[in-house]
Amino acid sequence: MAxxxxxxxxxxxxxxxxxxxxxxxPGERARCPRCxxxxxxxxxxxxxxxxxLVVGAMILLVIANLTPIVELSVQGLRSSATLFGSILALWSEGRKLVAALTFATTLGFPAIELSLLFSALLLRRMPGSPLFAPFLRGVLALRPWGMIEVFMLGVLVALVKLSHMARVLPGTALWAFAGLTLLLTVILSFDLKTLWPDPAATSAADSGEATLCHVxxxxxxxxxxxxxxxxxxxxxxxRKADSLARTWALLIAAAILYLPANLLPIMETSSLFGRESDTIMSGIVYFWTSGSPDLAALIFFVSIFVPLAKLLSLAVLAISARRGRRRGLKQSAQLFRVVEFVGRWSMLDIFVVALMVGMVRFRGLAEIEAGPGAAAFGAVVVLTILAARSFDPRLIWDASEDADDRA
Ligand SMILES: [Zn+2]
Ligand SMILES: [Zn+2]
Incomplete structure (x- = not known):
């Protein structure tokens, strides 16, 4: 039966x-009274x-990628970098994973997502078009992986860092990225589920169990x-298929990679004064001692605290989904939403490294390369995002109902 x-x-x-x-x-939202x-x-x-707005965002995305983000000058030497140029520099250095991750989250996925949304909005005017559903599904699937707002913050952090070593002139792309971040905030606040046409109601006589379509x-x-x-x-x-097994597998992989991500250098600087390696922690110490304690706190929060808190809280949630708890369910649901929301901001340090590599290219004077820790750190961020998406928070409520039945 269908x-x-x-x-x-x-x-x-x-x-x-x-x-x-x-x-x-219009503008009103409905909240679940239970969770x-x-x-x-x-x-x-x-x-x-x-x-x-989507057309505007597409135009800004093109400008943001064709023009330089920033121009640096040190002792008469000039260097300017576009986002794409930075990605190519990472790739040619052999940091292919970091390059691919930066490309996908700042350029590839946002460009595909905007084009699919543009097409879906046009197709919506032709009822019955067979392409509307797959296009809109594509937009919804790519949505968590576009990270332009995180990249924008990364640009600002990189600019502060660069201003210690060179004269910094903002480029056109900087303003384009700022505008793009604003437009995307409005576009993302639109609940795309309201674009689906309402299906005809069937006779409510059948009383089978209700199943929610995730998409x-x-x-x-x-x-x-x-x-x-x-x-x-x-x-x-x-419920999501094999949710707990997949969540645990991804969490364990992320926990293992968390060590090299923090112990290996994420950035290597060679200058007239020799070679210097930076781990995530030494980068934080640098900001702290060079007069930017606020940036040090921000990077500590998104790069060290958030990944660790995410690993631990997902583990706690996965355990309560198996054991069944009878109190604190609403808090668990809130914890899960926070974990889902903040995880993407951990990409900040990856973007800062990518930008520094692309921008600081003064032959013989100063050059920056990405270190092996950057790839491990990028993998931790992606694995924890995947783990949060594999986890089905409804299992916690199912398990609590089972626990109530047993009691
Ligand atoms: Zn609920
Ligand atoms: Zn559906």
Whole structure:
């Protein structure tokens, strides 16, 4: 039997509770009373305005990549770097993983995501187009991997660092990235799930268990093992498949790599005064002693505290999803949302290294290379993001119901 769409229902992606869909005014959001998650947001802007913003963002992305971010001058020598030039420099040095990661999160994925969203918004005007669903699904899948706002912060950190060694002139791309960050903030605040057309309600007589589609947010009843969502075509699961096994595997891999990420140098500087290696920690100490304690605190928070806190809290959440706890469930759900939200900011140090490598290229005077720790650190960030995405927070609530039944 095909799963029956239930547009009259809404299900919480964090705890699995099912509610009657509320009618929202523009800008209003609905929260889950049980766990506090945002169930849905009614958009403040119309889809046509979103299209205009997407076009603007695409233009800024092109400008941001064709013009230099910054120009440096030291004793009459000049050096300027574009984002793409920095990525090529990393690649040719053999730091292929760091180069690929920087390329994907600042250029590749954002460009594909914006093009797919642009096409989906146009196709939306032609009801029944077979490409609309796969395009919009592509946008939703790429969304967590575009990190332009983190990159923008990385540019600012790199500029402070560079201003200690050279005269720094901001380039056109710096302003383009700033504008792009603003536009993307508005674009990302638009709940894309509201773009899906409402399916016709079926007779609510069938009372099979409600299953939430992870991709488009539609609730269906009567979904069998290998069913697909009638609206977007994604595979339907009651809970994410093998969630705990996958979360543990990714967490263990990330925990192992956390050591080389912190012990090996992430950056190697060669200048007239010799060679110098920097680990994440020595970079923090540098900012602390050179008069920027605020930046030292920021980098400590995103590069050392956040990855460690993320590893530990996901482990605690995975344990409570197996054991079942009867108190503090709402706090667990909140902890999971924080973990999901802050994880991407750990990419900051990778971007700073990429920019320093691309910008400081004064032959014989000073050159910077990425160290082996950078690749390990990048892998930790990606693995913890994947671990958080594999984890299904609803398992904590399932396990607590089981524990209540036993008691
Ligand atoms: Zn909930
Ligand atoms: Zn769906």
């Amino acid at each position: 799963p029956a769409p239930r547009p009259d229902l809404i299900a919480c992606h964090d705890c699995g509770a099912v509610y009657r869909r509320p009618a929202l005014r 506090g998650a945002v169930l849905g947001r009614s958009p403040r802007i119309a889809a046509d305005h979103l299209l205009a 488009c947010g539609l609730v269906c009843s009567g979904a069998t093992a290998h069913a697909h969502c009638p609206r977007c075509g994604a595979a339907l699961h009651r």
